[in-house]
Amino acid sequence: MKNRVVITGLGIVSPNGVGVEAFHSAIRYGKSGIRHFPELEELNFSCQIAAKPEVSEEQKRKYFTDLQLRNFNSSGILYGVMAGMEALEDAGIETAGKNDEPLWDLGIIFGTGTSGTAKFREAIYLLDSGKVKRLGSTTVAQTMASGISAYLGGMIGAGNQVTTNSSACATGTEAILMGYDLIASGKARQMLCGSCSDDGPVVWGGFDAMKVLTWKHNQDPEHGSRPMSTTASGFVPGSGAGALMLESLTSAQERGAKIYAEVLGGNVNNGGQRQQGSMTAPNSIAVKRCIKTALEVSGVEGHEIDYINGHLTATVKDPTEIRNWSEALGRKGADFPYVNSLKGMIGHGLAASGSMELVAAVLQLHHGFIFPNSNCEDLHPEISAIADRSRIPIQTVSHPLKTIAKASFGFGDVNACVIFRQNSI
Template sequence: MTRVVITGLGVCSPNGTNLESFEQALISGTSGIRFQPQLRKLKFSCQIAGNPHIENINLNTYFTKVQQRGLNSSGLVYGMIAGQDAWRHAGMLPASAEKPDWDSGVVFGTGILGVDKFREAIHRIDEGETRRLGSSSVIQTMASGISAYLGGTLGLGNQVTTNSSACTTGTESLIMGFERIRSGRAKRMLVGSCSDSGPYVWGGFDAMRILPSTYNERPTEASRPMSASAAGFVPGSGAGALVLESLESALERGAPIYGEVKGGAINSGGQRGDGSMTAPNSEAVQHCIRMALKDAGVSGTELDAINGHLTATTKDSLEVLNWTKALGIAGSDFPLINSFKGHVGHCLAAAGSIECVATVMQLYRQMVFGNVNCGDIHPEILSLIDAECIPTKSRETPLQTIAKASFGFGDVNACVIFSQYIA
């Protein structure tokens, strides 16, 4: 069976818009969650969020002059930055102008793409100015716009597609690309996901009253995964991207290898049992974790660390419980576990990919990044695992195998197993 390795990483996140700044923020526990004046003006209860600051990024590096005309899609911009950075990080160049690269493809997911472009278009149409919409309205607002932009910019001739599975999207895209390479249908796949910024994306969650409303003056303290004082998830946005490649191709190119994808699993709880549109079916979560381990040929006791979904809500304790049941491990024997929601908020469709990038960085650096705002671990969690399993500061530690999972609205799940590359 074809081995699949990671040869490139890219990120555009609330606390770092390139790999170096992102890594330093994760190590130091720096949050990218900020007060958003626009949300106060619009009378949101939660007036904080995490969004990438890209004002100093030269978009000429990522878009042609023609592509920049009428560009009004934050998720598309984030995805193009992360995706192209990952491709360059892997030592890859765009295909020649004459012929696509038949061996390389892209699976890049999103939730809502181009919501601000939609709003702009609706106003023009309502004002009878349809002809002034511009030629880019469709491609900036179709869900597959991000994969189409990346595929065309890089000249990718294999599968070019977009997936969408709520908060599971980014992790699912990685597993989809992994399976395509493992089956021999591609040599390289650019995988990842992106999410738009702004009130038209975040408003629905504010209306559901699942966002924290008491931290508007203290934004960096608001997202508190696994904490007794967790008050809801903080919305975020951005993009993460990884280049997956067959080991044979990577060695042939002399490419850097940052880790190996050992296996993964995707499933749904069918909104049965304790599952619903907004809550996970615990049995399905446990089944997904077990199937990922089986696919990877790894036992639960071999996991050195876990990067959970852990959104800083009341469901965090249930997630840890599901991990203990799926692995059959609890107490002091439980792996180290962390969440990056305290650093960047919950980046929705981009969450899985941004967190996959961070998880691979942990593996490559042999370091577990600390949990932010987790000084008061929830007592229900402490009844399951020891406090030492939840690091609050980053620390170097031997890491061979890490699990990363995402669970999304619609009762959908994805879990991937990464390992250190060994020849």
């Protein structure tokens, strides 16, 4: 018998809202976090708009001392720590005291794509200048891939598995499923799971060079990210972090914890970069297999899915994604589930995208609404031929949700899908 797994805490550092309360309000009302960055214009980027969280000094100092911040230069770790600690606090779980034993039943799986790129850049400059002794004692911790989980592990006193995963844009969704497996199998009682991403030209430059970013909206940032739209012209780069506290149902009930939703299960697979799949394009056969397997292991039928939180990046692959969902679920037209994409408001957060979108999905499930699809007034004709316009709302819809799906698809042809159910316990 598997342990049942529930969500008892949420945390978010997003371009359109720092903290769950601000983020909840932002997505409900369609607030954009995308803006023009003069730095990108000066560097001759084709895409000069992006999305990054606006974090105040006061917010930073809630989790870091002045001494820590003096040599701190890792935006992804900053966002991840803030989101992770908020999820812990939201769940009502206290950190271990410095002289206490570690929290043996609490672990962390917090992913990232890159870590400390700005710190790397600073280190290279110092090394090239022959100033190796000025690198500082925290350079390694800020630039190692597992820096985010290590920082969180030390702040919390986590004693179970503490690690970092990395699967491109599927990282956050994969982290949730990894944490779910540990709790379901009895190897942990509580797992803090999420993902984060650095921001800035070093991270975003490669995508600009690939010509997958939009270049048509530099003077109109809020309308630049257009998932499922006929006039979509590429994604807007973003950053941030999302976190979810997963817990066994037994543990949550023993503590009298608030429960947002139950995690029913999910699946991770790979298209092998075969057939129509490649490093950057998904193999649709694998995508549909991932969704169907997620449903199967969750004990859910395709007709039970009320809502889909899509990956939907505002590229030419959006119609393909909707087609894959339709075929995997056996649903189309007015029978297609509600679907939306957070990227219309905050761009594509890369490794952080899955976790930020998971927080948005759980908030909608918990509060019974579907946030608007920003900039999707001109729905792509290939999508409208599959799903009824009413299922892709451009205004907020109040609607009770019971069972929902979230999927992420990343470079390397990796796929992840997770199924949630409204708390009826």
